[in-house]
Amino acid sequence: MKQILLILIAIFFLLTIESNAQFNWPDGKKAAVVFTYDDALDGHLDVAVPQLDEFGLKGTFYCTGNSPSLYNRTDEWRKIARNGHELGNHTIFHPCDGTRGDWVKPEYNLKNYTLEQIVVELKAANTLLKAIDGKTERTFAYTCCDFVAGGTDFSGEVEKLFTGGRLIGPVPETMIGYNVYKTPSQGVDSPTVEELIASVDEALKKGTIVVFLFHSVGGGYLNVGAEEHRKLCEYVQKNEKDIYTGTFLEVMQYIKKTGK
Numbered sequence: 011m012k013q014i015l016l017i018l019i020a021i022f023f024l025l026t027i028e029s030n031a032q033f034n035w036p037d038g039k040k041a042a043v044v045f046t047y048d049d050a051l052d053g054h055l056d057v058a059v060p061q062l063d064e065f066g067l068k069g070t071f072y073c074t075g076n077s078p079s080l081y082n083r084t085d086e087w088r089k090i091a092r093n094g095h096e097l098g099n100h101t102i103f104h105p106c107d108g109t110r111g112d113w114v115k116p117e118y119n120l121k122n123y124t125l126e127q128i129v130v131e132l133k134a135a136n137t138l139l140k141a142i143d144g145k146t147e148r149t150f151a152y153t154c155c156d157f158v159a160g161g162t163d164f165s166g167e168v169e170k171l172f173t174g175g176r177l178i179g180p181v182p183e184t185m186i187g188y189n190v191y192k193t194p195s196q197g198v199d200s201p202t203v204e205e206l207i208a209s210v211d212e213a214l215k216k217g218t219i220v221v222f223l224f225h226s227v228g229g230g231y232l233n234v235g236a237e238e239h240r241k242l243c244e245y246v247q248k249n250e251k252d253i254y255t256g257t258f259l260e261v262m263q264y265i266k267k268t269g270k
């Protein structure tokens with residue numbers, strides 16, 4: 011019995027090594043780092059984008075259709091898309107599972123949605139974003155990381171509409187079986203520079219990927235301080251020899267092309 015177990019473990023490790031050998035980041039790089047920002051906030055335009063641009067990095071900005079910033083500063087959002095940042099889909103009304111808190115109004119409770127309703131909302135959000143950036147291909151970030159509407163898992167519909175989907179979770183151990191439609195990301199809330207850099211180092215050590223999930227930048231809810239954000243950008247750029255970066259769309263396209 012023990013022998014069989016040892017053989018099975020050996021086979022597992024051999025398969026792991028074999029599969030890992032099949033996945034390579036471009037240009038001999040060791041890991042990927044992706045910057046994503048949710049809810050289309052003013053701090054993204056005022057703080058995050060100038061810092062990303064300073065270090066030659068690109069971000070993905072998951073825009074909700076009802077974002078006041080998206081309405082008030084549409085031209086600026088259009089401009090950042092033109093400069094290579096991605097405007098991602100984050101629904102129109104930001105529906106979430108009602109158990110997330112009292113702030114989820116009954117009409118925007120995913121439990122009260124139907125499958126048809128969420129799919130139409132995703133398509134309408136794509137139309138809105140296409141009107142801003144002219145693009146027909148983009149990625150999606152699940153609002154509150156919820157993927158069940160009215161009791162039905164709608165992730166299959168997300169696969170039809172988008173190139174990738176973002177959820178939450180730890181830095182993956184391996185790129186084997188990496189699901190671009192349910193990618194883990196690191197949510198932050200007032201992180202230190204050391205914590206942010208530790209996530210990058212973890213991805214480098216594992217040879218995988220870290221996707222940062224930011225909300226407010228430079229002040230607000232689930233915030234990352236301007237200085238912390240800037241230091242992270244600086245660290246990633248300083249290690250560009252080892253780190254592959256791009257928008258969430260670009261990196262998911264690469265994984266889809268290479269990882270299978």
Ligand SMILES: [Zn+2]
Pocket residue numbers: 048049100104153154
């Ligand atoms: Zn959100």
